Amino acid sequence: MSAKQPVRNSGIFDQKVSRYLCYPSVEHFVPEVGGAQHEAWLRAIPSGGRIGVYIHVPFCEKLCWFCSCRTQAVRSPKIVADYVGSLLREIRRIAELLPAGVEIGRIHWGGGSPLILSPEDMARLGRTTRSSLAVAADAEFTVEIDARRVVPETIEALIGQGMTRSTLFVQDFDPRVQRAIGRLQSLDDTGRAVRLLRKGGVGSIGIDMLYGLPLQGCVQVLETANAILSVEPDRVALFGYAHVPWMAKRQNMINEAQLPGTEERLTQYGIAAEYLVRAGYDPVGIDHFVKPEDAMARAAREGRLRRRHLAYTDDSLDAVIGIGASAISSFRQGFLQNERQTVAYSARIGAERLAIQRGWAFSLEDKVRGRAIEMLMCGFRVDLAALRREFGDFASILDAGLATARERFGEAVALEGETFRIVRDGPILARLIARCLDARNAAEGRYSGAI
Ligand code: SF4
Missing domain, CATH: 1.10.10.920 (Arc Repressor Mutant, subunit A)
Structure with a gap:
């Protein structure tokens, strides 16, 4: 690209490139780094250190076609309950290996859909986390919320376990776009979920939206952004739809002829970003828009923003421990990932009590x-x-x-x-x-x- 060439008119955005949520990226992890490092790195966390815990729930009631998350469709409550049993065993084993005085500053339940857990399973998971690990009194506890599954009892159960933050997923509110991606979710459902969360005392709510979806144009993107702002989230994440059917087979259901091209994606990103900024949100990093008084906006202004496997964060944790199938842990010494297949994960937790499959030790x-x-x-x-x-x-x-x-x-x-x-x-x-x-x-x- 010549120095004078306008960046936006070039074809450079057709290139395939990592999202750099971590470095090296997960596809470089090797099986030679595994259980031995896990135990050593857990034991090496300094006493008095503060860490995060990410708990992965790899189940959804029905798979959405656009989604590339590691998750599977499950109808049987027993499969979910048995999996929670494996999570509890893993939490207890991790607790045995952590040095005394290590505090949990952040908890995140993600998936998949954590709302597939019954209130009883949520209580088991919350109880075991708190009884096994030293959860700080001011710990932030985030849960990924599927607005379509929200009922008052579920929100009550999560608040009972200490949830303080939520992230909801919207994609786009246009029914044609929703049909094209295999996920129907109304603004009414989304607004009701947000109201229930606020009423329960959840102080920070984030909403993720997508551009670059099939049948999506600038009008749909703007209308979706406008609808999202009507429920006044604290944070909005504006992600580009990643079409990677070679990795997420369900994306073969997406009609590629309906996908917007690169120039259109650039325009969609640009107008949505501008709209969110004009509405008073601070741009943070490459894809977040945050109310100026939000902790993440403050961290960005003060140069304390970090980027971890899930997204941007304002934490200063010594490590994040991933629990559950495919969950990734990050330590100062490197990364580790649990068995990716749920059955293999549970089998290893049952037999060996830990289930690291691969990782990376930093040079x-x-x-x-x-x-x-x-x-x-x-x-x-x-x-x-x-x-x-x-x-x-x-x-x-x-x-x-x-x-x-x-x-x-x-x-x-x-x-x-x-x-x-x-x-x-x-x-x-x-x-x-x-x-x-x-x-x-x-x-x-x-x-x-x-x-
Ligand atoms: S978008 Fe959410 S509910 Fe749909 S498949 Fe992905 S994790 Fe499951």
């Missing part, structure tokens, strides 16, 4: 590159002086990648003293520029497009 180079990529994704800049303070002279590992970025992206980037900066179009360019710093991007065929 110093991984740490430098990973931190630099995180800086780009969070604040569109790489602070080389901060990297030198943290890693010594090894920040020079980035020299070649930064030179490539300057060559490819011309005036869209600048090196000013010790700061490499994306000076325009940061949210849409960050992934592409981050790839210049990625020494392990060979798996690009697995990724979705760059916008």
Whole structure:
């Protein structure tokens, strides 16, 4: 790309690129890193440290065609209850390995759909977490909520377990788009869920919306954004639909001829982002829009925003422990992932009490590159002086990648003293520029497009 060429008119967004929720990305994990590291890394968390716990529920009542989450359709309450039994065993085993004095600062139930759990199973899970682990009095407890399944009893059960934050998923409210993606969800259902959550005292509500869906145009995207704002969420995440049928077979149900092209996706992102900002939300990172008084907006302003496997976060945790099938743990030393198949996960938890399948142990180079990529994704800049303070002279590992970025992206980037900066179009360019710093991007065929 020449320096003068407008970024938005180029074809660079057709490229496949990681979302950089972690570095190295999960497809690089290897089976040689597993149970031994898990035990050692858990024991190495400093006493007095604060960690997060992510609990994965890999079940939904019915699969939506667009979704690439690791989940399966389940109707039998017994399968769900048995799985919860495995989660409880894993939690107890983790608790045995954690040093005394380690506190849980964040809990997240995700999926799949955690609302598929019965109130009794929610209570078992909440009780065991609190009786086995030292949950801090001010711990944030987030639950992913499927608005279509919300009934007052479920919300009461979750609030009874201490839920403080919720994330809801909307995609698009146009019925034609909803039929094309195999998921029907009305604004009435969504509004009712939000009202019940607020009434129960849930202080922070986020809503995820998608652009780039089949039959979706700018009108639908704007109308959806407008409808979402009518329920006054604290955070809105604006994600591009990732069409990866080679990874998520259910996406073969999507009619590819109905998908908008790259230019249209760029426009959809642009108008939705502008709309959310004009409505008073602060843009955060590449895809979040947050009320200015929200903790995540404050973290972004103060340079404390982080990026983890799930999304952006304002936490400063020493580690996040993934519990459940396919769940990923992140430690200072590396990443670990549990058995991805639910049956295999439960079998291993029953026999061995832990179920790590693969992982990655960081080299110093991984740490430098990973931190630099995180800086780009969070604040569109790489602070080389901060990297030198943290890693010594090894920040020079980035020299070649930064030179490539300057060559490819011309005036869209600048090196000013010790700061490499994306000076325009940061949210849409960050992934592409981050790839210049990625020494392990060979798996690009697995990724979705760059916008
Ligand atoms: S969108 Fe939610 S309910 Fe639908 S398949 Fe994905 S996780 Fe399940």
